Amino acid sequence: xxxxxxxxxxxxxxxxxxxxxxxxxxxxxxxxxxxxxxxxxxxxxxxxxxxxxxxxxxxxxxxxxxxxxxxxxxxxxxxxxxxxxxxxxxxxxxxxxxxxxxxxxxxxxxxxxxxxxxxxxxxxxxxxxxxxxxxxxxxxxxxxxxxxxxxxxxxxxxxxxxxxxxxxxxxxxxxxxxxxxxxxxxxxxxxxxxxxxxxxxxxxxxxxxxxxxxxxxxxxxxxxx
Amino acid sequence: xxxxxxxxxxxxxxxxxxxxxxxxxxxxxxxxxxxxxxxxxxxxxxxxxxxxxxxxxxxxxxxxxxxxxxxxxxxxxxxxxxxxxxxxxxxxxxxxxxxxxxxxxxxxxxxxxxxxxxxxxxxxxxxxxxxxxxxxxxxxxxxxxxxxxxxxxxxxxxxxxxxxxxxxxxxxxxxxxxxxxxxxxxxxxxxxxxxxxxxxxxxxxxxxxxxxxxxxxxxxxxxxxxxxxxxxxxxxxxxxxxxxxxxxxxxxxxxxxxxxxxxxxxxxxxxxxxxxxxxxxxxxxxxxxxxxxxxxxxxxxxxxxxxxxxxxxxxxxxxxxxxxxxxxxxx
Numbered sequence: 001x002x003x004x005x006x007x008x009x010x011x012x013x014x015x016x017x018x019x020x021x022x023x024x025x026x027x028x029x030x031x032x033x034x035x036x037x038x039x040x041x042x043x044x045x046x047x048x049x050x051x052x053x054x055x056x057x058x059x060x061x062x063x064x065x066x067x068x069x070x071x072x073x074x075x076x077x078x079x080x081x082x083x084x085x086x087x088x089x090x091x092x093x094x095x096x097x098x099x100x101x102x103x104x105x106x107x108x109x110x111x112x113x114x115x116x117x118x119x120x121x122x123x124x125x126x127x128x129x130x131x132x133x134x135x136x137x138x139x140x141x142x143x144x145x146x147x148x149x150x151x152x153x154x155x156x157x158x159x160x161x162x163x164x165x166x167x168x169x170x171x172x173x174x175x176x177x178x179x180x181x182x183x184x185x186x187x188x189x190x191x192x193x194x195x196x197x198x199x200x201x202x203x204x205x206x207x208x209x210x211x212x213x214x215x216x217x218x219x220x221x222x223x224x225x
Numbered sequence: 226x227x228x229x230x231x232x233x234x235x236x237x238x239x240x241x242x243x244x245x246x247x248x249x250x251x252x253x254x255x256x257x258x259x260x261x262x263x264x265x266x267x268x269x270x271x272x273x274x275x276x277x278x279x280x281x282x283x284x285x286x287x288x289x290x291x292x293x294x295x296x297x298x299x300x301x302x303x304x305x306x307x308x309x310x311x312x313x314x315x316x317x318x319x320x321x322x323x324x325x326x327x328x329x330x331x332x333x334x335x336x337x338x339x340x341x342x343x344x345x346x347x348x349x350x351x352x353x354x355x356x357x358x359x360x361x362x363x364x365x366x367x368x369x370x371x372x373x374x375x376x377x378x379x380x381x382x383x384x385x386x387x388x389x390x391x392x393x394x395x396x397x398x399x400x401x402x403x404x405x406x407x408x409x410x411x412x413x414x415x416x417x418x419x420x421x422x423x424x425x426x427x428x429x430x431x432x433x434x435x436x437x438x439x440x441x442x443x444x445x446x447x448x449x450x451x452x453x454x455x456x457x458x459x460x461x462x463x464x465x466x467x468x469x470x471x472x473x474x475x476x477x478x479x480x481x482x483x484x485x486x487x488x489x490x491x492x493x494x495x496x497x498x499x500x501x502x503x504x505x506x507x508x509x510x511x512x513x514x515x516x517x518x519x520x521x522x523x524x525x526x527x528x529x530x531x532x533x534x535x536x537x538x539x540x541x542x543x544x545x546x547x548x549x550x551x552x553x554x555x556x
Contacts, residue, residue, distance in 0.1 A: 049464065075463070075466045075467060075468040075471075076468075077466075078464065078465060078466035079465075080466075081466075085464075089457070091461065093458075102465065103465050103466065105261065106462070106466055106467045106471055107466070108254050108258060108261065110253050110256060110260075111260060
């Protein structure tokens with residue numbers, strides 16, 4: 001689903017955010033990216049969502065070489081990715097329902113289909129009862145769950161999340177991560193950047209470790225169960 | 226585990242069957258597209274209504290900017306109509322020597338009628354002239370005291386239109402004729418009036434163009450500030466796959482609304498000014514015993530102004546959003 005071939009990224013400031021990173025994540029796999037602040041986690045995710053272009057090397061997402069995706073193709077590319085942000089980035093001037101419906105509005109889904117899918121997504125994150133609420137009326141954990149509902153509502157084959165539990169306490173963090181794990185279990189590829197090592201240990205998933213832009217470890221849990 | 230996954234020298238070049246996001250059938254997509262437009266159309270209006278004072282201020286600025294050339298235009302349109310009769314009056318008035326009696330005057334008129342460059346000649350005897358003067362001047366009793374009629378015979382000559390702008394040669398010929406006391410021909414004055422009106426029209430056009438530009442900039446700037454206030458929202462939309470068109474649409478509609486509301490206000494200003502001026506203008510016109518009546522903008526022009534203004538708003542918003550979108554994307 002995601003493949004990095006010898007990818008380097010140098011910003012205009014001269015900062016080397018990623019250096020010769022190569023890895024592959026299979027479809028339906030759930031993986032974490034971790035490392036200290038500035039190790040290149042966010043840059044890695046930005047390359048996947050085409051918020052940035054690599055300086056060298058190739059990034060392939062869903063069998064598409066991203067260098068071939070022109071400017072005009074970027075929105076279409078992003079519609080195939082569900083994105084979750086640390087600060088959830090909900091639009092505070094509209095209801096929970098409208099926030100979750102946004103990707104479907106963008107994709108041009110019919111109204112009846114939209115209503116159906118939005119409710120299904122909200123049900124999955126346990127917030128069906130709050131669809132008419134403003135995001136401001138929700139707790140931080142609930143807001144992040146709305147963010148997740150928005151990411152999954154268009155049923156993208158890939159979900160990427162940048163520090164989705166950065167603002168949450170350990171208990172809520174685990175709940176959120178388990179939510180992600182559920183999507184992984186139904187065939188969606190999930191890639192999450194997180195620096196919360198304790199949490200990652202509890203999740204028993206693959207972990208890519210970045211250090212100063214280099215991939216220093218690719219830990220895969222032994223499949224015991 | 227090794228950090229290095231397997232490497233390949235070339236990226237896989239799969240063209241054609243590119244897996245894309247979910248796509249609905251055409252009919253459904255068309256309906257959705259229409260839904261999106263409806264949504265933008267009304268939600269942009271809702272946004273303007275949510276900030277009534279800011280919107281009102283913008284609309285007032287736009288309204289006055291549009292009203293100014295409109296008012297100029299109304300004034301000149303009326304002036305043109307008023308002067309229309311004057312400009313077409315090409316008659317040459319010949320005051321004959323008082324010594325010439327009626328028989329000679331008649332002969333002179335007949336002589337003129339035979340000329341190629343004369344279309345018509347009207348003879349007014351001293352008696353007719355006196356009667357007319359008595360009616361118009363109100364000096365009737367004073368005139369009765371006169372022993373004899375002091376007025377000369379008058380020939381009103383309508384020259385054949387040669388299309389040339391300079392004075393017809395007939396004027397010079399008549400000035401040289403010994404039977405003629407005075408030649409009255411106002412072509413020079415009429416040409417000046419024509420020049421003034423032409424200049425006025427040009428001024429209206431230039432002011433209109435400048436203020437249209439101002440309208441474009443005011444709306445562009447208002448939309449730009451609107452965009453800045455919502456830049457976080459725009460970046461979220463872009464991150465989750467909104468196309469430029471989707472991001473741009475609500476702002477374009479906002480620009481359209483600004484232009485339309487500004488035009489409506491401008492037309493309102495024009496109507497108020499017309500009503501305010503109607504009474505004094507009517508009185509002025511009456512004193513000149515003229516059939517002229519002040520006329521305002523006709524509905525066709527008003528509709529064209531509203532449409533043009535809305536279009537300007539749309540264009541201004543387009544420029545503002547294009548600048549913002551060009552600044553916010555990776556290559």
